[in-house]
Amino acid sequence: MNTKKIRISQSVASVITAFVGVVVLMIVFSIMNPNFIKGDSIMALLRSIVPFLLVGIGQAYVCITGNIDLSIGSVLGMSAMISATMMCNGSHPIVAVLVSFVACMAIGFINGVLVGKFKLPPFIGTLGTMTIGRGIAQLANNNYNTDNIGSEGAAQAFKNLFYYGKFLGLYNGVWIALIVWALFFYVLSFTRSGRHIYAIGSNVDAARLSGVDVFATTTKAYMVSSFCAFLTGLVTMAQSGMGSMDAGMSYEMYAVAAAVIGGVSTLGGSGLLVGVIAGAAVWAILQSGLTFAHVPVAFRNIVIGLIVVICVLFDVLRRNGKKTGKKNNSEKPAAEKAGAAK
């Protein structure tokens, strides 16, 4: 029996499904409105994928370890607010970005300590840091959104670097997302750390007894997540030119959606980063497609929420189905004819 593709095909199958979803959605929306696939719209669409892809990568890391990160949206907000506030107060963008980086990574580290060391349920632990992070974002500019960071010199360079500039025909934001994706794809698929991330998501006890440092690995995943949220914060801040206290609201949810639609299991142990590209694309296309089609916001939310639930449902059903159906039978020596010995 050819069992070779069992694991691969399951992950790959979800990835393929997600990409098929992308194509189908593209077709549907362009039939509804042919402007949808005009050059400019496509470029805009690509750019709108960026934040979802970035946070999706982070959430995928955390999900594969079998945990969840609810603090992503708040970390995004912190990143935008801290950097914008400092820039408005005259700090050089490099300094502002560095300070914001440290603050965001601290949240990731704390998540790692809470979940990886003190074994808090990830949902509760990161719910706490989510609230704290939002508080910090609000506190950064004394409970006000910031002014525009301006359009001279370094500030404009910052905006161009993270959002408005282009390189080889693609917006810089898209490049950032691609580079980050490639880096973390490599780490997850081809390195020791990546193996450890899958291992603790699959069976944390077995991983520990195999010498995996569960605390360090959990913390790494959370810090990747915070790093991605931090970058997303910079991208969105560069786009609007100012820090908004609401920046990143609900992004933890978008991140879960991008990861899950892309075939990452919320139960841990499986998922491919390739899928997250499709997951983020589905998300972005739905958002903009439904806008193009003049679907009211409330209805959009319902559609999108349903899609997430359905994806998770499929994942859970598939796993449960396997548990009961497969046991002990997939690996059997070719039955030999055996006569009774008596």
Add this chain to the structure above:
Amino acid sequence: MERGQNMSEYAVSMEHITKTFPGVKALDDVQLHLRTGEVMALLGENGAGKSTLMKILSGVYTRDSGDITIFGHKVEGDLNTKQAQELGVAIIHQELNMCQHLTVANNMFLGREIVKGGRLDTAEMNRQAVEQLAKLGIHDLAPDTIVGDLPVGRQQMVEIAKALLVNAKVLVMDEPSSALSNAEIEEMFRIVKELRSQGCAIVYISHRLQELHHIVDSVTIMRDGHYITEGKFTDFTMEQIIANMVGREITNQFPRDTVERGKKVLEVRHLKAGRAVKDVSFEAYEGEVLGFSGLVGAGRTETMRAIFGADLKDGGEVILDGKSLTIHSPADAIKQGIVLAPEDRKKDGLCTKLSIRDNIALPNLDLICSQIGTVLRKKENTMIEKGKSSLTIKMSSADVEAGSLSGGNQQKVVVAKWLARNSRVVIFDEPTRGIDVAAKVEIYQIINQLKKAGIVVIIVSSELPEVMGISDRILVMCNGRITGEVDPRSTTEQEIMTYATQFGSNE
């Protein structure tokens, strides 16, 4: 008990049962005949199809073809779990299905709670629970005890009582003794005999062939999805049973090579850990297999886990090659040359959702990674090949999910994980639990190879014949202490059991 040929005397008869899973014929024209008031051992290696057959009997799987008759009632069409239950079939699984946080009575009445006037009638349920337990001869178990606080053996009794509550007349027991201590096994045997005398028919699945003669009346043997033979237990010799199971003669169940004992490698001094390990000191030498025997709960597993850094130590010293080690985590132990293949492979040994490749590589990534941490595929493949060939792991590819393998092959993966390193001490905790005879012998041979390579092998085993057959020296533990040391070549099971029950008076 007369063995009748009349069909109506069978509690259960299954004829020409065939079951195919995608790509695999799990059962091919299998038959089974179970009489009332009889305990039948259903024997076969892992993957022989015993579990599949029993799942068909209990309605978990549906058969492709074949006839099932239960107490004269011929099953038409598919048999589902509910029908099976109504016909009196119940399975006691190897892994118990208990809600650990609920009471004994709650568990027994789970799903069929007694309700009076819209409220749970706890008093009545407790009363009936006590009554049911009494029928099994258990009088000292309060129905409001939390199940999680009970030892495994007691939990199993509750599970049996639960099955009897719905009038089970055919009881399938899948590896019931594998997690029990010897005293608990005796208790279980007593209950099985009690049930038999009450007219229950019992299918008893076990890999511990040595225990069968206590309770078994008849045997049915399967191999590779086929029915092989059946008959009265007393008509078979142990050698014949094994030969029928594996399809060939296993000449030496416990191949023990004798190697010159070398220098002292490992020394453990006054180890204390939690409540289970009170004060353990021992030494282990090059070229020897050191066996640890004792009852379940004696602290053997906990001792090993503490040495390996899996559990916290409260005191004591671990000395390797004359050097005192600092071990805070398994990672530290592995780095310094001590590895442990844990007892519960599903829980501690394997990442079942990951591939065989990932599992074998996991503890050895430091050996096959470049400086920046990239896994080097070539080195990895070499490592996997080595593991695959030293233990014949049956798999179509190393990329198969480890969880899809049979128990024996899963265990081989767990062992293979630790062979790639040049360790000084390899600890095996119950390395052959729940696996078939042929796989056992392979693991014994690996143990011998390690011994010859000068590696200290420590083996914890609850099976006396095994620990006596494979070890060069046996330490017996009881109640968190080492209570005796015996030479397996000259000792007796009685001597070991004497040490194993030497509970200290100073407790």
